[in-house]
Amino acid sequence: MDALRRMEYRGYDSAGIALVSEDALVSAKKAGKLANLEAELEASPLPASHLGIGHTRWATHGAPTDTNAHPHLSASGRVALIHNGIIENFASLRAELETGGVRFRSETDSEVAAQLVGRAVDEGLSLADAMRAVAGRLEGTFTLVAIDVQTPDTLVAARRNSPLVVGVGVGEMFVASDVSAFIEHTRDAIEMGQDVIVEVAADRYRVTDFDGGEAHGKPYHVDWDLSAAEKGGYDWFMRKEIYEQPRAVAETLLGRFDADRRLTLDEIRISESELRTIDKIVIVACGTAFYAGLVAKYAIEHWTRVPCEVEIASEFRYRDPIITPHTLVVTISQSGETADTLMAVRHAREQGAKVIAICNTNGSTIPRESDAVLYTHAGPEIGVASTKGFLTQVAACYLLGLYLAQVRGTKYGDEIAAVMAELESMPAKIQQVLDRTDEVVALARELADRPSFLFLGRHVGYPIALEGALKLKEIAYLHAEGFPAGELKHGPIALVDEGIPVFVVVPPRGRDQLHDKVISNIQEVRARGAYTVVLVEEGDDEVAPYADVRIELPHASTLLQPLLAAVPLQIFACEVATVLGHDVDQPRNLAKSVTVE
Ligand code: F6R
Numbered sequence: 001m002d003a004l005r006r007m008e009y010r011g012y013d014s015a016g017i018a019l020v021s022e023d024a025l026v027s028a029k030k031a032g033k034l035a036n037l038e039a040e041l042e043a044s045p046l047p048a049s050h051l052g053i054g055h056t057r058w059a060t061h062g063a064p065t066d067t068n069a070h071p072h073l074s075a076s077g078r079v080a081l082i083h084n085g086i087i088e089n090f091a092s093l094r095a096e097l098e099t100g101g102v103r104f105r106s107e108t109d110s111e112v113a114a115q116l117v118g119r120a121v122d123e124g125l126s127l128a129d130a131m132r133a134v135a136g137r138l139e140g141t142f143t144l145v146a147i148d149v150q151t152p153d154t155l156v157a158a159r160r161n162s163p164l165v166v167g168v169g170v171g172e173m174f175v176a177s178d179v180s181a182f183i184e185h186t187r188d189a190i191e192m193g194q195d196v197i198v199e200v201a202a203d204r205y206r207v208t209d210f211d212g213g214e215a216h217g218k219p220y221h222v223d224w225d226l227s228a229a230e231k232g233g234y235d236w237f238m239r240k241e242i243y244e245q246p247r248a249v250a251e252t253l254l255g256r257f258d259a260d261r262r263l264t265l266d267e268i269r270i271s272e273s274e275l276r277t278i279d280k281i282v283i284v285a286c287g288t289a290f291y292a293g294l295v296a297k298y299a300i301e302h303w304t305r306v307p308c309e310v311e312i313a314s315e316f317r318y319r320d321p322i323i324t325p326h327t328l329v330v331t332i333s334q335s336g337e338t339a340d341t342l343m344a345v346r347h348a349r350e351q352g353a354k355v356i357a358i359c360n361t362n363g364s365t366i367p368r369e370s371d372a373v374l375y376t377h378a379g380p381e382i383g384v385a386s387t388k389g390f391l392t393q394v395a396a397c398y399l400l401g402l403y404l405a406q407v408r409g410t411k412y413g414d415e416i417a418a419v420m421a422e423l424e425s426m427p428a429k430i431q432q433v434l435d436r437t438d439e440v441v442a443l444a445r446e447l448a449d450r451p452s453f454l455f456l457g458r459h460v461g462y463p464i465a466l467e468g469a470l471k472l473k474e475i476a477y478l479h480a481e482g483f484p485a486g487e488l489k490h491g492p493i494a495l496v497d498e499g500i501p502v503f504v505v506v507p508p509r510g511r512d513q514l515h516d517k518v519i520s521n522i523q524e525v526r527a528r529g530a531y532t533v534v535l536v537e538e539g540d541d542e543v544a545p546y547a548d549v550r551i552e553l554p555h556a557s558t559l560l561q562p563l564l565a566a567v568p569l570q571i572f573a574c575e576v577a578t579v580l581g582h583d584v585d586q587p588r589n590l591a592k593s594v595t596v597e
Pocket of ligand 1: 286287288289290332333334335336337338341384385386387389470474592593
C-alpha cells in the first residue's frame with residue numbers, strides 16, 4: 001500500500017491489489033482514491049502473501065468503477081494482471097475471446113490481456129511464455145505485470161512503450177512504473193529496454209526479448225532517497241516542490257563549467273562539428289514543458305541566431321514536419337515517459353534528425369531513445385502540476401542555448417560567462433520571491449471566488465502568462481486564459497469586464513520598448529474595468545498608477561525574468577486551489593505522466 005501511495009500521482013481514479021496466497025489468488029479493488037481500497041482492506045484484510053501486484057488507474061477504456069479497476073483475473077481465476085497503456089486492437093481480441101466462450105467482467109481494454117494470458121497458461125504455457133505470446137499479439141502501448149497461482153514465487157512483466165523499472169533488494173525484488181514505489185527498500189534499479197519480458201523472483205531476475213532471446217537491463221543507482229518522495233511537513237507536494245526551486249535550479253546549473261570557464265555539457269553526445277551544421281532547432285513538448293520550450297525559443301534564437309520552432313508533441317508527427325539531418329530536435333519532458341513526446345522523438349529520429357532530451361527522470365524512456373540527454377536534476381516531482389520541473393527545464397534549455405552559442409561562435413566567451421553568472425544568481429533571487437509570498441497568498445484568498453482570470457505577457461512573459469493560466473485551470477478548475485498582451489486588442493479584450501482579475505507580467509525596463517508597450521496594455525484593460533495584478537521588477541514605479549496589486553520581483557534581465565515571474569503564479573494557483581478545497585496534488589481528470597497518446 002505504501003508503494004501504491006507513492007504511485008498514486010500517476011493515476012488515482014481507482015486502485016486494486018492481487019496476492020498469491022496458499023493455492024489461490026485473492027484480490028481487492030475499489031473505485032476512487034487509494035483511501036477507499038485501504039478502508040476496504042482494513043474491513044476485510046487479505047491473507048499474508050509474499051507475491052503480489054497492485055495498480056492505481058487513470059481510466060482510458062471504461063469508467064472508474066470497482067470492476068474496471070485492476071488487477072483483472074483470467075476466466076479460470078488462475079492469473080491476475082495489471083496494465084498501463086492502451087491496447088489498440090482490444091475490440092477484435094475481445095470478440096475472439098468472447099466467441100471462444102470467455103465472459104468479460106469489465107469494460108476495459110486491459111482485461112483482454114488478462115484473459116489471453118490466462119488462456120495461454122491454461123493451455124500449458126509457462127507464465128513467461130504466455131506473456132511473450134500475448135505481447136506479440138497486442139497493438140498499442142503496454143506494461144503488463146502478471147502473477148500465476150501455480151508459480152507462486154515469480155511474477156512476470158512485459159513492456160512496450162510504457163514505463164517499467166526493476167528494483168533489486170536483498171532477498172526481495174520489485175517492479176514498478178517508477179522508482180519512487182520501492183525507493184524505501186532499495187535504490188538499486190534496472191532500466192528495462194523496449195519489448196522485453198522480465199521474470200522476477202525474490203532473489204533473481206531474468207530479462208528476455210519478445211522472441212525469447214536473452215536481453216539485459218541497465219543497472220543504475222538512484223541518487224535521491226525516500227525523503228525526497230515525501231511531503232516533509234508541507235500540506236501538498238506541489239507547495240514543497242515550489243519551495244524546492246532555488247535548490248532545484250542550482251542543481252540544474254551545477255558543474256557545467258570546465259577549469260577555463262567554458263560550458264561543458266558532458267551528457268551531450270553529439271559532436272561539436274555536428275552541432276555546427278544544424279540549421280534549425282525544433283523544440284517538442286507537452287503542457288508546461290511546451291511552455292518552457294516557448295520561453296527557451298526567445299533565448300536560443302537570440303544567442304545562436306538559429307531559427308527555433310516550438311511544437312506541441314501530439315501535433316508534431318501528424319503534420320509531416322520538415323525535419324532533416326540538419327535539424328536539431330530538442331524534447332522537454334519532466335517524466336521522460338510522455339507518450340506524445342516519445343512518439344515525436346521516434347518520428348524525428350526516423351527523419352534523420354539528432355534528438356536531445358531535456359529530462360528530469362533518470363532511466364526513463366525518452367532520454368534512452370534520444371541521441372543525447374541533458375538532465376535537469378530537480379529531484380522527483382510528485383505534485384501533478386509541474387513547478388520545479390518548469391523552472392529547471394527553462395534553466396536547462398538556457399544551458400543548451402549558451403552551449404550552442406559557444407560551439408557555433410555566435411557569442412563571445414565573456415558574454416556567455418556573463419549570462420551564466422546571472423543564471424547562477426537566480427536561485428538566490430527565486431528564494432527572495434519565496435520569502436515574500438504573503439501578498440500573493442492574501443490575494444489568492446481574496447480572488448478565489450472569481451470565475452475567470454486573464455494572464456498577459458509579451459516576449460518571454462507571454463509563455464509565463466500561459467503557464468500561470470494553466471496552473472489555475474488544472475488545480476483550481478477555474479477559467480483562465482493566457483494571451484500575448486499586444487494581441488488582446490484583436491479580440492480577447494471583449495472578455496474584459498468590471499472586476500475581472502488580469503495578471504500582467506511586466507518586463508524589466510531596458511533597451512527596447514517592451515516595458516512601455518506592456519504598460520500601455522495594462523492601461524487598456526484597466527480602462528475597461530479589469531482588476532490588474534502586475535508582476536513587476538522592484539523599484540519600477542511607472543506601473544504604479546495602473547496596478548491594483550503589485551507583486552515585486554528582484555531584478556533580472558528580460559530573458560531570465562521568467563525564472564522569477566513564474567513563481568508567484570504557481571503560489572497563487574496552489575493557494576486558490578487550497579482555499580477552494582481541491583486536492584492540489586491530484587487534480588480531477590489528470591495524471592502525472594501521460595503514457596497514452
Ligand atoms: C502541467 C503539467 C503537464 C506536463 C505535461 C508534460 O502542470 O504537469 O502539462 O507538463 O503533461 O509532462 P512531461 O514534462 O512529464 O513530459
